[in-house]
Amino acid sequence: MLPEKARCTGCGACAAACPQNCIAMTADAEGFRYPQIDADRCISCGMCEAVCPADHAPAVSQETSVLAAQNRDEAVRGQSSSGGVFTALARQVLSEDGLVCAAVYDEAHRVTHVVTGRPEELGRMRGAKYAQSAAEPCFPELRDALKKGRSVLFVGTPCQTAGLDRFLGRKYESLLLVDMICHGVPSPLVWEKYLAERRRTDAAGAAVRDIDLRNKETGWSRYAYSVKIGYEDGSQYRMHQAQDPFLRGFVQNLYLRPSCAQCGFKGIGRCSDLTLGDGWGIWDIAPEFDDDKGTSLVLIHTEAGRRAWDAVAPGFRTYPLTAEQAAAQNPSALRSSPAHPERERFFASLEAGAPVTETIRQCLDPPEKRGLLQRIRGKLGF
Numbered sequence: 001m002l003p004e005k006a007r008c009t010g011c012g013a014c015a016a017a018c019p020q021n022c023i024a025m026t027a028d029a030e031g032f033r034y035p036q037i038d039a040d041r042c043i044s045c046g047m048c049e050a051v052c053p054a055d056h057a058p059a060v061s062q063e064t065s066v067l068a069a070q071n072r073d074e075a076v077r078g079q080s081s082s083g084g085v086f087t088a089l090a091r092q093v094l095s096e097d098g099l100v101c102a103a104v105y106d107e108a109h110r111v112t113h114v115v116t117g118r119p120e121e122l123g124r125m126r127g128a129k130y131a132q133s134a135a136e137p138c139f140p141e142l143r144d145a146l147k148k149g150r151s152v153l154f155v156g157t158p159c160q161t162a163g164l165d166r167f168l169g170r171k172y173e174s175l176l177l178v179d180m181i182c183h184g185v186p187s188p189l190v191w192e193k194y195l196a197e198r199r200r201t202d203a204a205g206a207a208v209r210d211i212d213l214r215n216k217e218t219g220w221s222r223y224a225y226s227v228k229i230g231y232e233d234g235s236q237y238r239m240h241q242a243q244d245p246f247l248r249g250f251v252q253n254l255y256l257r258p259s260c261a262q263c264g265f266k267g268i269g270r271c272s273d274l275t276l277g278d279g280w281g282i283w284d285i286a287p288e289f290d291d292d293k294g295t296s297l298v299l300i301h302t303e304a305g306r307r308a309w310d311a312v313a314p315g316f317r318t319y320p321l322t323a324e325q326a327a328a329q330n331p332s333a334l335r336s337s338p339a340h341p342e343r344e345r346f347f348a349s350l351e352a353g354a355p356v357t358e359t360i361r362q363c364l365d366p367p368e369k370r371g372l373l374q375r376i377r378g379k380l381g382f
Ligand SMILES: Cc1cc2nc3c(=O)[nH]c(=O)nc-3n(C[C@H](O)[C@H](O)[C@H](O)COP(=O)(O)OP(=O)(O)OC[C@H]3O[C@@H](n4cnc5c(N)ncnc54)[C@H](O)[C@@H]3O)c2cc1C
Pocket: 079, 080, 081, 082, 083, 084, 085, 086, 087, 102, 103, 104, 111, 125, 126, 127, 128, 129, 130, 131, 132, 133, 155, 156, 157, 180, 181, 182, 183, 184, 185, 186, 276, 277, 278, 279, 280, 296, 297, 330, 332
């Protein structure tokens, strides 16, 4: 038996491992992908259950060292969500004729993982994309490359790295597994609908040219960054993250995957070699180090992680941290994200055809809160 819906992370390890190729990852009404088994072709081999990380969580590291890091290459740091560690690791692996597997927007701006050996692809891999990515179609290609002894860097959410770990079923010397501190993954359907509404509102339907959900022109800290979307007609949408409806719904857990409410992959110890995150709180811990241009948290779990970090470390300014310091201002490192109380109402309205932006507003700002906000604004005169 595969796990019930509330625990399935959608990592897709079951679908990738099926020797009959009879498991399809199919989106439900909320837009999250779940395994669908074709019972006529299933031979009950049990492979899908054996690789499921929700039921068989991989072993996690016992010792982790932590530091804050800023890439000295300011152009790379400026384009990265945090301190630009991903790009440095990826360049290193590519310089060894290896492969990098990470998340990109496809031509329809859906989030998906791809595998590349080409440095030109790193630009589209950079940056956090706030919709659940489909990673498992890449798993067989990664296994084939690893069997041939090729270096591979995989970057994904903690449940995706656990899924790949279970799918591979053994450790490979040449694999660098990197996960992230993860708040949770938003619905791909909500992202798709939101972007479609943005296009109509901002650019009369013009095609999207580029998307940056962690734009640093207004600063990097969680209080400062912006959302920026550029369109082919030259127009642009730019909004502070606290005002952008999609980001607001994301951070308030309105449309995260159900399994994110009881994530089994939190903690300082991980099954990955390295964990990346935002160095939130560095402004209090070491104000002299923080320049509001992006600081990464780097959690080093294994020998392979240590070697990978040492290889890129000369390209970084660093500051030593303890795990307690790292987790204190980054609760997503340790705690799951409980669903917003209006989550069910939100998806019911969406299914009934309500516009997504207005539905987000209605669920996050119920009338009584709107009245209060208006009164406060009135008193303050804005
Ligand atoms: C959904 C999501 C939630 C996150 N929540 C937190 C959080 O609560 N706290 C925190 O400290 N950090 C969080 N992060 C991680 C953080 O935003 C940065 O991605 C991370 O610190 C790496 O930054 P960087 O500057 O080294 O690299 P960047 O250049 O920013 O690279 C980001 C890496 O993440 C991969 N990636 C991007 N989007 C996705 C996706 N949807 N699914 C899988 N992989 C993806 C990219 O392919 C790339 O490898 C989250 C990231 C995502 C995608």
